[in-house]
Amino acid sequence: MGATVLRSPAVGIGAGVAISVLLFFALGELGFYSLPFILQYLPTGVGPAEASLELTTLSFLIGFGLALPLGVIRAYPPRIVRKHPNVPHRAADSLPKKLLAWPLYGFATAYVAVIRGTPFLVQVFLVYYAVIFAYPRLMLFGLSAPFWAGLLALTINTTGYQAEALRGGFQSVEGSQIEAARAIGMTKFQTFWSVTFPQGIRLVTLPLTNEWISNFKTSAILSYIAFAELFFWSRTYIAYQLARPIEAFVMIAIFYLVINVTLSRVVCYVEARRRIPGLGTQIMPGPHRV
Amino acid sequence: MAAPSIHPGGTPAPVTMRPASRWTRAAVLARALRVGIGVAATLAGYGFIVWLGTVGVYNLAYAKGLVPALWQGFVLSVLIVAVVIPIGFAVGFFVGWARTLRNPIVRGLASVYVDFFRSMPPIVLIAFAFLLGLIALRTTIADPFLLHWIILWLGVLALAFHTAAYQAEIVRAGILSVPSSQSEAAQSLGLTRGQTMLRVVLPQAFRVSLPALGNEFSSVIKDTSLLSVIGWLELSGLALVQIYSGILVYPLAPVVIWLEVAVFYFAITFALNSSVRVLENSFKVPGLEAARL
Amino acid sequence: MSTLSIRAVEKWYGALHVLRGVDLDVEKSQTVCIIGPSGSGKSTLLRCTNLLVAPDGGEILLDGVRVNSPSIRPEWVRQQIGMVFQSFHLFTHLTALRNVTLGLVRVKKLDRTAAEAKALQELERVGLGAKLHAYPAQLSGGQQQRVAIARALAMDPKILLFDEPTSALDPEYIREVLDVMAQLAKDGMTMVVVSHEMSFAREVADRIVFFDQGQVVEQGTPEEIFDRPGHDRTKAFVGKILR
Ligand SMILES: Nc1ncnc2c1ncn2[C@@H]1O[C@H](COP(=O)(O)OP(=O)(O)O)[C@@H](O)[C@H]1O
Ligand SMILES: [Mg+2]
Numbered sequence: 151m152g153a154t155v156l157r158s159p160a161v162g163i164g165a166g167v168a169i170s171v172l173l174f175f176a177l178g179e180l181g182f183y184s185l186p187f188i189l190q191y192l193p194t195g196v197g198p199a200e201a202s203l204e205l206t207t208l209s210f211l212i213g214f215g216l217a218l219p220l221g222v223i224r225a226y227p228p229r230i231v232r233k234h235p236n237v238p239h240r241a242a243d244s245l246p247k248k249l250l251a252w253p254l255y256g257f258a259t260a261y262v263a264v265i266r267g268t269p270f271l272v273q274v275f276l277v278y279y280a281v282i283f284a285y286p287r288l289m290l291f292g293l294s295a296p297f298w299a300g301l302l303a304l305t306i307n308t309t310g311y312q313a314e315a316l317r318g319g320f321q322s323v324e325g326s327q328i329e330a331a332r333a334i335g336m337t338k339f340q341t342f343w344s345v346t347f348p349q350g351i352r353l354v355t356l357p358l359t360n361e362w363i364s365n366f367k368t369s370a371i372l373s374y375i376a377f378a379e380l381f382f383w384s385r386t387y388i389a390y391q392l393a394r395p396i397e398a399f400v401m402i403a404i405f406y407l408v409i410n411v412t413l414s415r416v417v418c419y420v421e422a423r424r425r426i427p428g429l430g431t432q433i434m435p436g437p438h439r440v
Numbered sequence: 441m442a443a444p445s446i447h448p449g450g451t452p453a454p455v456t457m458r459p460a461s462r463w464t465r466a467a468v469l470a471r472a473l474r475v476g477i478g479v480a481a482t483l484a485g486y487g488f489i490v491w492l493g494t495v496g497v498y499n500l501a502y503a504k505g506l507v508p509a510l511w512q513g514f515v516l517s518v519l520i521v522a523v524v525i526p527i528g529f530a531v532g533f534f535v536g537w538a539r540t541l542r543n544p545i546v547r548g549l550a551s552v553y554v555d556f557f558r559s560m561p562p563i564v565l566i567a568f569a570f571l572l573g574l575i576a577l578r579t580t581i582a583d584p585f586l587l588h589w590i591i592l593w594l595g596v597l598a599l600a601f602h603t604a605a606y607q608a609e610i611v612r613a614g615i616l617s618v619p620s621s622q623s624e625a626a627q628s629l630g631l632t633r634g635q636t637m638l639r640v641v642l643p644q645a646f647r648v649s650l651p652a653l654g655n656e657f658s659s660v661i662k663d664t665s666l667l668s669v670i671g672w673l674e675l676s677g678l679a680l681v682q683i684y685s686g687i688l689v690y691p692l693a694p695v696v697i698w699l700e701v702a703v704f705y706f707a708i709t710f711a712l713n714s715s716v717r718v719l720e721n722s723f724k725v726p727g728l729e730a731a732r733l
Numbered sequence: 734m735s736t737l738s739i740r741a742v743e744k745w746y747g748a749l750h751v752l753r754g755v756d757l758d759v760e761k762s763q764t765v766c767i768i769g770p771s772g773s774g775k776s777t778l779l780r781c782t783n784l785l786v787a788p789d790g791g792e793i794l795l796d797g798v799r800v801n802s803p804s805i806r807p808e809w810v811r812q813q814i815g816m817v818f819q820s821f822h823l824f825t826h827l828t829a830l831r832n833v834t835l836g837l838v839r840v841k842k843l844d845r846t847a848a849e850a851k852a853l854q855e856l857e858r859v860g861l862g863a864k865l866h867a868y869p870a871q872l873s874g875g876q877q878q879r880v881a882i883a884r885a886l887a888m889d890p891k892i893l894l895f896d897e898p899t900s901a902l903d904p905e906y907i908r909e910v911l912d913v914m915a916q917l918a919k920d921g922m923t924m925v926v927v928s929h930e931m932s933f934a935r936e937v938a939d940r941i942v943f944f945d946q947g948q949v950v951e952q953g954t955p956e957e958i959f960d961r962p963g964h965d966r967t968k969a970f971v972g973k974i975l976r
């Protein structure tokens with residue numbers, strides 16, 4: 151009994167929070183950094199944090215819209231490499247469909263492979279210089295090149311990762327579910343929207359949350375194309391301008407920890423509470439993203 | 441139910457000790473086809489890129505001139521990866537294992553480690569490892585070259601600790617994916633707890649974790665690009681250096697440079713992913729596959 | 734005219750000749766029970782009948798109309814031919830009620846209230862009026878299978894196919910499913926049932942079909958097949974399941 155209580159996640163989380171808070175104040179009291187300074191200047195990070203969060207969320211949402219078709223294309227490869235057994239009989243594809251299927255699948259696969267196979271740092275510089283080259287004095291809605299290049303790069307990037315997450319979700323919907331839908335006379339399209347999509351989305355709630363968090367962290371790299379987000383604030387303002395590097399690190403850590411840990415805990419909790427019985431798998435944590 | 445007799449001829453079939461080969465003709469053909477398509481696509485891409493240069497979309501001679509310099513950076517990147525992965529795995533293994541233990545203090549400390557390093561962007565860790573290392577060590581270490589060398593490697597260490605947190609989660613999920621009935625079975629055979637872990641739990645956990653670990657390793661490769669911001673002259677670092685001189689040659693130089701760098705990175709991650717897949721296949725046991733999400 | 738006529742249906746899986754010219758007629762309101770060894774192609778025959786799998790040859794006639802033809806949408810055919818699977822195949826993400834309404838709303842284009850009224854009626858018919866809002870994972874196997882029957886019934890099919898509907902069930906739940914099926918037969922439903930439940934085959938089925946190696950070997954009344962089988966293969970098989 152005692153052992154099961156000790157093993158419960160709440161105890162682990164509680165111990166974790168207690169250790170972190172203790173550590174934060176203890177190190178401050180020991181003189182590693184100045185607690186009053188941190189408390190005074192923490193509010194100046196709210197604006198940059200908002201900039202980070204907005205850009206992250208905007209690119210995530212646009213990316214989701216683009217990733218959905220890519221994920222679908224990737225989930226149902228043209229015949230010869232079809233990996234999904236048990237999918238009931240399909241009528242022979244018409245010629246235009248056949249001719250379209252391969253290039254689409256090839257494009258989606260190449261897109262995902264290239265985005266996931268190259269660092270975001272490289273992608274963002276590539277996009278940034280290309281944007282600068284094409285529109286040297288870009289200014290739209292009062293926002294300049296760093297924002298637009300950042301948004302573009304982040305969207306391109308998150309699209310690739312979300313497409314792969316969605317592909318995994320759609321493919322892990324069981325063949326029997328699809329067969330049952332077909333057996334009551336649903337078309338492929340209806341089957342996708344009524345069965346595969348709702349089940350697949352539930353299966354990838356946590357991977358997609360992780361993807362949002364990854365996207366948020368990745369946005370720190372935009373600091374190097376001078377987009378004024380969290381890392382830019384902590385690095386240029388706190389660390390250099392105010393000459394407080396240690397405090398700068400503690401402050402940015404507070405922002406990232408509070409936002410990311412809270413979000414992942416809350417989503418885990420809500421997902422577990424709202425999970426439909428019998429739908430959901432034990433999945434491996436995804437890789438981190440760069 | 442009328443199952444047909446197993447030995448219709450009366451003579452029992454010889455007992456086969458090995459599972460049926462995975463290298464059936466269809467599988468070999470499918471693999472060959474994949475490799476063929478990959479090679480063809482690569483060649484076609486290469487031809488296309490060269491063709492774009494010859495028609496003057498970019499400066500082909502300049503692009504070719506970059507390759508030797510970038511190759512040096514490529515070698516350094518690979519070297520850094522070879523340092524980060526073992527450290528990351530060693531730390532990650534113990535942290536992940538600690539997360540499966542009962543003791544709440546050990547578990548809490550391991551959780552704090554994982555949460556901290558997973559929540560922080562690696563670029564922040566690297567930049568501050570460099571900066572804070574500089575501040576902490578500049579009074580104790582007089583030799584500026586040694587000092588610079590140490591803080592550069594502190595950045596690498598930061599990266600290793602970051603990936604360790606992710607690997608810890610993978611190891612933990614792998615261990616937890618082995619049902620407790622497996623440990624019970626092992627212990628009821630008289631195996632000690634250590635033997636149970638080493639002989640029963642870890643081999644199964646390893647197979648389940650392998651794809652995720654492979655993904656994480658390719659993340660590490662991509663992460664090394666971040667070391668360029670503290671002055672490492674690896675692949676991306678050299679690219680940053682080249683830009684200053686290149687931009688004087690012609691305005692599109694940065695785009696060409698970064699494209700070329702992207703190809704190099706893609707080559708490493710692709711090679712790594714392919715090797716992991718081969719590894720995965722050679723360790724494959726029916727019924728022990730990771731959920732691919 | 735038979736409700737369902739299967740004529741010389743062939744099916745190959747690669748080099749495996751699974752159905753070797755199957756002929757079968759099912760009259761309106763008849764219950765036909767198919768028995769036969771495992772692997773003989775019974776499931777494949779049912780799947781070919783509602784075109785979940787495309788037959789490679791022969792014809793499937795529904796009320797005299799050939800339905801395995803390019804001019805007829807397979808979705809329309811499947812709506813006419815209900816199917817109940819061995820392992821239920823309920824939609825995991827939907828409650829019992831929504832499992833039944835899904836096809837009514839999406840395929841039959843009923844509005845939601847009409848669909849729910851119809852679904853309620855069918856769920857009560859299988860004795861599950863009290864479990865409307867349970868998810869499949871919260872139901873016992875027998876309850877899940879009855880929801881699956883309600884789901885098929887709700888589409889008002891001309892004929893219902895059952896593929897070993899009780900063989901994935903714990904023994905204590907078999908009875909409730911068989912009772913529902915017997916009631917359906919009494920109500921005049923046309924049914925093809927692959928099952929080795931002797932009580933059901935003897936008491937409910939109008940005709941028993943012995944199926945082996947992709948062919949109909951022999952058919953007749955339960956008494957003929959079980960008590961006086963004509964073929965040696967039938968004799969051997971019946972001997973095994975009657976024991
Ligand atoms: N999708 C498929 N692909 C290849 N072979 C199949 C497939 N489905 C069934 N078979 C094979 O067809 C034969 C008949 O199977 P089935 O119709 O399920 O038999 P039954 O239901 O009588 O047990 C079996 O040998 C089975 O292995
Ligand atoms: Mg069967």
